[in-house]
Amino acid sequence: MDRIIIRGGRRLAGRLTISGAKNAALALLPCTLLTDEPLTLRNLPRLADIDSFQHLLNQFGVTTTIAGSRPEDFGRVMTLSATRITSTVAPYELVRKMRASILVLGPMLARMGEARVSLPGGCAIGNRPIDLHLKALEAFGATIEMAEGYVRAIAPDAGLPGGRYTFPVVSVGATENALMAGVLAAGTCHLHNAAREPEIVDLCNLLNAMGAAIEGIGTSDLTIHGVPRLHGATYRVMADRIEAGSYACAAAITGGEVLLCGAREDDMAASVQALRDAGVHCEQQGEGLHVAADGALRPVTIATAPFPGFATDMQAQLMALLCRAEGASVLTESIFENRYMHVPELNRMGAHIETKGRVAIVHGVQQMTGADVMATDLRASMSLIVAGLAAAGETRVHRVYHLDRGYERLEEKLALIGADIERVGGD
Ligand code: EPZ
DSSP: EEEEEEEEEOEEEEEEOOOBBBHHHHHGGGGGGSSOOEEEEEEEEOHHHHHHHHHHHTTTTTTEEEOOOOOOSEEEEEEOOOOOOOOOEOOHHHHOOOOGGGHHHHHHHHHEEEEOOOEEBBBBBOOOHHHHHHHHHHTTTEEEEEEEEEEEEOOOHHHOOOOOEESSSSSHHHHHHHHHHHHHHHEEEEEOOOOOHHHHHHHHHHHTTTTTTEETTTTSEEEOOOOOOOOOEEEEOOOHHHHHHHHHHHHHHOOOOOEEEEGGGGHHHHHHHHHTTTTTTEEESEEEEEEEOOOOOOOOOEEBOSSBOGGGGGGGHHHHTTTTTTSSSEEESSTTTTTOTTTHHHHTTTEEEEETHHHHHEESSSOOOOOEEEEEEEHHHHHHHHHHSBSSSSSEEETTTHHHOOTTHHHHHHHHTTOOEEEEOOO
């Protein structure tokens, strides 16, 4: 297994291209199942999770072609065609590798009238249930059966009649599955307390570009008027707001400055506010978000929350930055029950972080020191990279395959702005 070696202490400065958003792309890819016409997605990030999803779609008989792109280009153009669907089953061996595979349930049900998907199981940050996905589909008229570790959803022959569902907990994935199930319903579907993340807006915009009739986009009340069929489309994936926030923390911890090309403050306002509260300068410019720090960092008190609140996917990276603040920060992880896997690794680098349940107290320290550290999940891995950029000496991050799931050519991008970083194989 590869590892990444960072020699900390370099001030980062320059321009970075922000790639297409992983969490938008993973919701846009399954939309191909909703039509027999070609769907072309531009600005798709080169990520392990995207490759896994492509492989899963191929299992259903979806053909996928990647347009030629130069090696130096970020992102790819993929055309997907679900003219003939040869299977409606998402098998365990594929779903267990990537829980976002559950996002084929809604569109496959809508297009084929039934879908059978292996239960995703949990992951490092929590048990990740799918009960809300299933309750929303049932509210729209689907029959749900569970057997042998698989969930099976069946629609009436005339299609889903439609209905109304209020989420008791905001769920990004359940909102996405419900949207993709509702667009081809025989009736109208209503969602309340739906997720409002920018990735949901991206999905709604693609679906409407394919001929869907979704109202309330960007709000927590969505109305989906079912239509008989959807057509193909060409669509550009939004920029990755979490990648942008991650590199903002990386530049800031080194007292540097970076122009995050493609990043939009509107997509990440709570993260930008947290950075400003910490003393980091952030300003939206034409091409992207300009981020600059002068070295002095202030402590921050913040809790993760559904959009427009502070994104849980930014918690670990902000925590790494706050290890260098002058004072104690208080972070509360409200979304997932086990998202502090990065804490023991950061403490091994000289951080002083105490956790009690969902609360973490981050006591700022003068200096961190490089160490051998273990990546455990995607965003925890990025927090170790952020810390390593400012730590004295060498940090070796092991099991970086976690990073490859969500950060396109990470070490190339960081080297471009001055980091002393390299990837070595054979862990
Ligand atoms: C999406 O996961 C993202 N993944 C996650 O990003 C992100 O952390 C999360 O949304 C929250 O923003 C993708 O988009 C591929 P949820 P998702 O359903 O949809 C509970 C990353 O690092 N819940 O919004 O799985 C759940 O346990 C990843 O890029 C239920 O109880 O998240 C959690 O506590 C990590 N029942 C909360 O809701 C359900 O049926 C929010 O989960 C579904 C969720």
